[in-house]
Amino acid sequence: MPSPVDAPILTADAMRAAEAACAASGTSLATLMERAGAAVADFAWRMAAGNPVLVLCGPGNNGGDGYVAARWLARRGVHVRVAALAEPASELARAARRAWGGPVEVLGDDLAPAPLVIDALFGVGLSRPLRKDLAARLRGLAKRRVLAVDVPSGVEADGVQPWAPALSADVTVALGALKPAHVLLPAAATCGKVVLAPIGIEAQSSLRTLPRYECDSPGAAAHKFSRGMALVRAGPMRGAAGLAASAVLRAGAGYAILSGASGAPLSAIIAEDGDHFAERLADERLGAVVIGPGYPASDALDRDVAAALKSGRALVLDAAAIVSALPRLGGAPAILTPHAGEFARAFPGLEGSKIDRARAAASKSGAVVIYKGADTIVAAPDGRIAAAWPGCPWLATAGTGDVLAGACAAMLARGDEAFDAAVAAVSWHISRARAIGPGLVADDLVRA
Numbered sequence: 001m002p003s004p005v006d007a008p009i010l011t012a013d014a015m016r017a018a019e020a021a022c023a024a025s026g027t028s029l030a031t032l033m034e035r036a037g038a039a040v041a042d043f044a045w046r047m048a049a050g051n052p053v054l055v056l057c058g059p060g061n062n063g064g065d066g067y068v069a070a071r072w073l074a075r076r077g078v079h080v081r082v083a084a085l086a087e088p089a090s091e092l093a094r095a096a097r098r099a100w101g102g103p104v105e106v107l108g109d110d111l112a113p114a115p116l117v118i119d120a121l122f123g124v125g126l127s128r129p130l131r132k133d134l135a136a137r138l139r140g141l142a143k144r145r146v147l148a149v150d151v152p153s154g155v156e157a158d159g160v161q162p163w164a165p166a167l168s169a170d171v172t173v174a175l176g177a178l179k180p181a182h183v184l185l186p187a188a189a190t191c192g193k194v195v196l197a198p199i200g201i202e203a204q205s206s207l208r209t210l211p212r213y214e215c216d217s218p219g220a221a222a223h224k225f226s227r228g229m230a231l232v233r234a235g236p237m238r239g240a241a242g243l244a245a246s247a248v249l250r251a252g253a254g255y256a257i258l259s260g261a262s263g264a265p266l267s268a269i270i271a272e273d274g275d276h277f278a279e280r281l282a283d284e285r286l287g288a289v290v291i292g293p294g295y296p297a298s299d300a301l302d303r304d305v306a307a308a309l310k311s312g313r314a315l316v317l318d319a320a321a322i323v324s325a326l327p328r329l330g331g332a333p334a335i336l337t338p339h340a341g342e343f344a345r346a347f348p349g350l351e352g353s354k355i356d357r358a359r360a361a362a363s364k365s366g367a368v369v370i371y372k373g374a375d376t377i378v379a380a381p382d383g384r385i386a387a388a389w390p391g392c393p394w395l396a397t398a399g400t401g402d403v404l405a406g407a408c409a410a411m412l413a414r415g416d417e418a419f420d421a422a423v424a425a426v427s428w429h430i431s432r433a434r435a436i437g438p439g440l441v442a443d444d445l446v447r448a
């Protein structure tokens with residue numbers, strides 16, 4: 001289910017800093033917790049639809065949010081029970097429990113379930129995986145509707161550790177901002193629908209979810225060259241380059257040239273056999289060049305990559321062209337589009353979450369990196385990052401990456417700077433895939 005659009009994503013440390021800044025500017029943490037619990041209660045009230053609710057509270061402030069939510073639900077007439085894993089360990093959580101004032105059951109093996117379970121056991125403060133006995137007890141509550149407070153308990157918020165929650169959520173209420181775990185696998189797949197409760201925190205972040213894709217119509221005075229010209233270099237597997245060239249046109253550029261192929265899937269593409277690549281690279285109207293789709297590592301690829309780099313054009317480098325170009329990029333405007341295998345070859349030894357690794361790759365290469373996959377991350381060398389979860393799983397089929405490379409070139413040729421072009425291309429790709437849905441093959445993405 002789509003995440004909130006263009007929403008801030010904060011790590012646990014950044015969240016704590018935002019929380020502290022909020023406190024320093026006069027909004028107490030107790031107020032934030034009150035807002036958080038009230039927001040959770042609001043979503044829970046709608047989800048429960050009149051049915052009883054069971055709130056599971058942990059020892060920290062995530063548990064504190066749970067006690068507050070229970071109080072608000074009871075006030076709205078919901079039949080709500082609370083079960084605690086342990087005594088509250090923070091002053092805020094203790095106060096929230098006192099204010100709840102109702103009975104607190106023990107989260108033991110014999111705990112009776114309820115149609116809606118609110119998971120307020122652990123949030124961003126989780127410091128280790130869930131104990132096996134607790135995980136087993138929680139699994140006994142599965143098959144109920146689950147609303148997770150901030151993150152499903154057991155998930156590490158920064159998305160570095162692959163720890164699994166015992167209960168997958170139907171809805172996760174992200175407090176103040178999204179966390180990396182909401183947009184990175186494996187955790188993201190356990191969050192269900194993620195909704196954002198702003199709670200009044202100033203959540204500034206250069207790490208955000210994808211904006212909505214918006215396609216501007218060409219201006220009334222547009223012509224094919226003003227809409228942008230892109231050149232796709234074909235390797236031995238012509239079909240891949242043909243998909244990329246088709247995507248150049250479908251994603252909104254006005255003119256596509258396929259160099260090194262005698263035919264193209266669309267008649268509108270200028271297909272050129274023979275060696276006119278260098279000549280085309282010199283065309284002043286050229287806005288972007290794609291190399292890599294269907295072009296395995298070879299001396300010929302290295303020569304073409306070198307020529308493209310020398311031309312100073314904005315480049316989209318896919319597959320083997322990424323490793324070929326990397327040592328020679330030198331700050332040239334470029335978008336790299338590696339999938340996981342290509343990323344590991346191009347950027348070995350990086351650590352941290354997928355976001356951390358994408359950020360490091362962009363900073364190291366000086367290029368915009370689209371680290372593809374079900375949880376695609378777009379990273380710019382200046383630190384801007386866009387997270388594309390959830391994508392469209394129907395894209396897991398051959399040739400869709402070639403289409404994405406062509407779409408990147410279209411956005412560059414239309415005049416976007418590299419990060420904006422990459423973000424627009426990823427949004428275009430996913431929105432198109434969603435519109436097609438079941439049975440999608442890569443060619444469908446570039447049909448009318």
Ligand SMILES: NC(=O)C1=CN([C@@H]2O[C@H](COP(=O)(O)OP(=O)(O)OC[C@H]3O[C@@H](n4cnc5c(N)ncnc54)[C@H](OP(=O)(O)O)[C@@H]3O)[C@@H](O)[C@H]2O)[C@@H](O)CC1
Pocket residue numbers: 015016018019029032033036058059060061062063064065089090121122123124125126127128129130131149150151175176201
């Ligand atoms: N940011 C904001 O603006 C706001 C944040 N708010 C809320 O606060 C949440 C963060 O609260 P938090 O920092 O108190 O941490 P939390 O997640 O409750 O857990 C820490 C406790 O769990 C324990 N513990 C850890 N791992 C464990 C394990 N595997 N198994 C067992 N125990 C384990 C740990 O103990 P220890 O590690 O010391 O043993 C400690 O006692 C945040 O997610 C949001 O819901 C809102 O209230 C208001 C605005």
Ligand SMILES: Nc1ncnc2c1ncn2[C@@H]1O[C@H](COP(=O)(O)OP(=O)(O)O)[C@@H](O)[C@H]1O
Pocket residue numbers: 339372373374375376391392393394395396397398399400401402403404429
């Ligand atoms: N499970 C998935 N869910 C969403 N998107 C996916 C999934 N698997 C792959 N994709 C997307 O599909 C595309 C596949 O690209 P790639 O692996 O390069 O394929 P190819 O080289 O065959 O074109 C990428 O844009 C990737 O993000």
Ligand SMILES: [K+]
Pocket residue numbers: 062119120121122123148149150151152153
């Ligand atoms: K939780």
